[in-house]
Amino acid sequence: MQGKSWSKYLLSLPPMAYLLIFFAAPTLIMLFASFRYPGEYGGLAPWYVHENGRLTFDLTLENWQRLLGTDIYLRLFVKSIGYAVTATLVCMIMGYPLALMIARSSRKSRDLLLLLVILPFWSNFLVRIYAWMIIFSPVGALTRMLNGVLDLFGAGPVTLMYSPTAMLVCLVYVHLPFMVLPLYANLEKHDLDLLDAAQDLGAGKWRRFWLITWPLSLSGVTAGSILVFIPVLGMFAIPDLLGGTDGIMIGNVIKQQFMESRDWPFGSVLSMVLTVTAVAVVLLGSRLGQRR
Amino acid sequence: MEITELLEIVDVSRHFNAFVALDKVSLHIEAGEFFTLLGPSGCGKTTLLRLIAGFDQPDGGDILLDGKSILAAPPERRPLHTIFQNYALFPHMTVAENIAFPLRMAGIAKKEIKARVAQALEDVRLPDKARHYPDALSGGQKQRIAIARALVNRPRLLLLDEPLSALDAKLREQMQIELINLQKDIGITFIYVTHDQGEALALSHRIAVMDSGKIVQVDVPERLYGFPNSRFVADFIGKCNLLAGLVREQQGDDVIVELDGLGPVHVCRSEAKFAAGSRCALTLRPEKIRIAAAIVKSTDDESHFTGHVHDLLYLGDVTVYIVTLANGLLLEALLANSASGRTNFFEVGDQVEVAWSCDAGHLVLD
Numbered sequence: 006m007q008g009k010s011w012s013k014y015l016l017s018l019p020p021m022a023y024l025l026i027f028f029a030a031p032t033l034i035m036l037f038a039s040f041r042y043p044g045e046y047g048g049l050a051p052w053y054v055h056e057n058g059r060l061t062f063d064l065t066l067e068n069w070q071r072l073l074g075t076d077i078y079l080r081l082f083v084k085s086i087g088y089a090v091t092a093t094l095v096c097m098i099m100g101y102p103l104a105l106m107i108a109r110s111s112r113k114s115r116d117l118l119l120l121l122v123i124l125p126f127w128s129n130f131l132v133r134i135y136a137w138m139i140i141f142s143p144v145g146a147l148t149r150m151l152n153g154v155l156d157l158f159g160a161g162p163v164t165l166m167y168s169p170t171a172m173l174v175c176l177v178y179v180h181l182p183f184m185v186l187p188l189y190a191n192l193e194k195h196d197l198d199l200l201d202a203a204q205d206l207g208a209g210k211w212r213r214f215w216l217i218t219w220p221l222s223l224s225g226v227t228a229g230s231i232l233v234f235i236p237v238l239g240m241f242a243i244p245d246l247l248g249g250t251d252g253i254m255i256g257n258v259i260k261q262q263f264m265e266s267r268d269w270p271f272g273s274v275l276s277m278v279l280t281v282t283a284v285a286v287v288l289l290g291s292r293l294g295q296r297r
Numbered sequence: 298m299e300i301t302e303l304l305e306i307v308d309v310s311r312h313f314n315a316f317v318a319l320d321k322v323s324l325h326i327e328a329g330e331f332f333t334l335l336g337p338s339g340c341g342k343t344t345l346l347r348l349i350a351g352f353d354q355p356d357g358g359d360i361l362l363d364g365k366s367i368l369a370a371p372p373e374r375r376p377l378h379t380i381f382q383n384y385a386l387f388p389h390m391t392v393a394e395n396i397a398f399p400l401r402m403a404g405i406a407k408k409e410i411k412a413r414v415a416q417a418l419e420d421v422r423l424p425d426k427a428r429h430y431p432d433a434l435s436g437g438q439k440q441r442i443a444i445a446r447a448l449v450n451r452p453r454l455l456l457l458d459e460p461l462s463a464l465d466a467k468l469r470e471q472m473q474i475e476l477i478n479l480q481k482d483i484g485i486t487f488i489y490v491t492h493d494q495g496e497a498l499a500l501s502h503r504i505a506v507m508d509s510g511k512i513v514q515v516d517v518p519e520r521l522y523g524f525p526n527s528r529f530v531a532d533f534i535g536k537c538n539l540l541a542g543l544v545r546e547q548q549g550d551d552v553i554v555e556l557d558g559l560g561p562v563h564v565c566r567s568e569a570k571f572a573a574g575s576r577c578a579l580t581l582r583p584e585k586i587r588i589a590a591a592i593v594k595s596t597d598d599e600s601h602f603t604g605h606v607h608d609l610l611y612l613g614d615v616t617v618y619i620v621t622l623a624n625g626l627l628l629e630a631l632l633a634n635s636a637s638g639r640t641n642f643f644e645v646g647d648q649v650e651v652a653w654s655c656d657a658g659h660l661v662l663d
Binding site: 203209 | 352
């Protein structure tokens, strides 16, 4: 027994160490950085000064005051959460029927359909976004066709590129598999006798879904929603390429602080808020998923 | 004459591609009856149950409830419920919510639902489990909740699909007694599917034995056991010695049969008529064979043979002796271990005599 529990700890040591070194430690460093001054040429200024044999700490609350001093960042957070919620909902509405259809199809076609869901992962994420840029471009076939139709009805031309719509389409496109896979994993395990029993006891098609399938799939819905919501919340590549000037999200601002503005402390402040928001969503989600 | 016929199954067939699951099956089930469909796995009994419940549609024939076809009605509109093999309790609902489900579906007022659920829980003697979730219940409790849920809105018919197969032997026996009493009390017709012949004999008013999509025999348990109509039924229900032979002559209900390798024996009280020269099998239950070191032949009506104990199975209350007769034929005989302190009356290799009276066996066509 003793040896057995030892081996259990030994096996979990590498992943624990990995998480400690590459997740917990950086988060703490980031938290610390949010109280420091930016360095003269980027990076961070020293956090203590050795002067006349005396040690003085050089820390500040200025970065946090800057966050709270204006509503720009709050609005950016709200906007990012809005994109994340919308993308999650659209992914769920589109992903649920798909996952249900795959879970209820025959063993053979199931494997093929799952393969098709994962297929986009075979090519690079950025390459796929560039593809969307071509599709949405003002001289692209889609935009020209749409404007041709609009013209027939006397409506003015529209641009798809650099619009919230383009961003949402792309956000949903990229994250749909993350919704479908956990949902499928959940739905596939459902005991179909329960549906027969519900029908036998008088439940029609819709009641069978809402009273049996849906409540039993909540943990899958939660898992899928977390997997979509969190990456969308911090997304910067899609708004960078498809969002235009109005389309920036909080992720872009954070990236800006670290790259262009070279203000690491303020970048750290925004990152901390983003991390705490994400953790709060996960905790809330797992609470909901566990509920009977 | 009072019409008590509840369910009528007329020439129902069901094919799965080339496989014939049900072949022109006809049955009449009366109101208040405990009716069992018995057969080996793959005989079509579960297919028939699913057709009655409405989960599947027959390829031919009709199913009538109170004289009206129910084939057009989907399962949710048929006034009958099913108890599933694994009970199919909804895991995300409490016991009370599970039982309330059919009442909710029927749109009954909340107040009445509450009262009826409480009554149903009383009836199955689990009133304190209302707020529990199914996974906190034992197998027997789940079973009782499934029954309470299926009976709470008084269906015309209850279909039970091997409901006791998940329980251990002791609990199974207890649940059998509960089922019998329950069915007697509420008077709802039960159609029970099982492959366990002992269960079928213990529970049912009537049993339909099925094989390869056909009904082989429908009868009350005692007749099925005592007077099987075929080699299949004799072999499937209980233990049975099957001795092949040739009918030599029949006079009234007395038949003389030339058993292969054993010679002529007298079979009396035969119900069926056999033409001389037809192949038949004598079905002999092990408990109807007398076995002793030496048997005084009491009457001419007794068949009498000598053999050796080939094998024995000590079962505690009884011992099963497998006896080799002179021609190498194996015969199974049963002896109650009535003497205290002794295990078996005979050992392997002992010479024994076996005998049976002329009305012990029953002849079937082979």
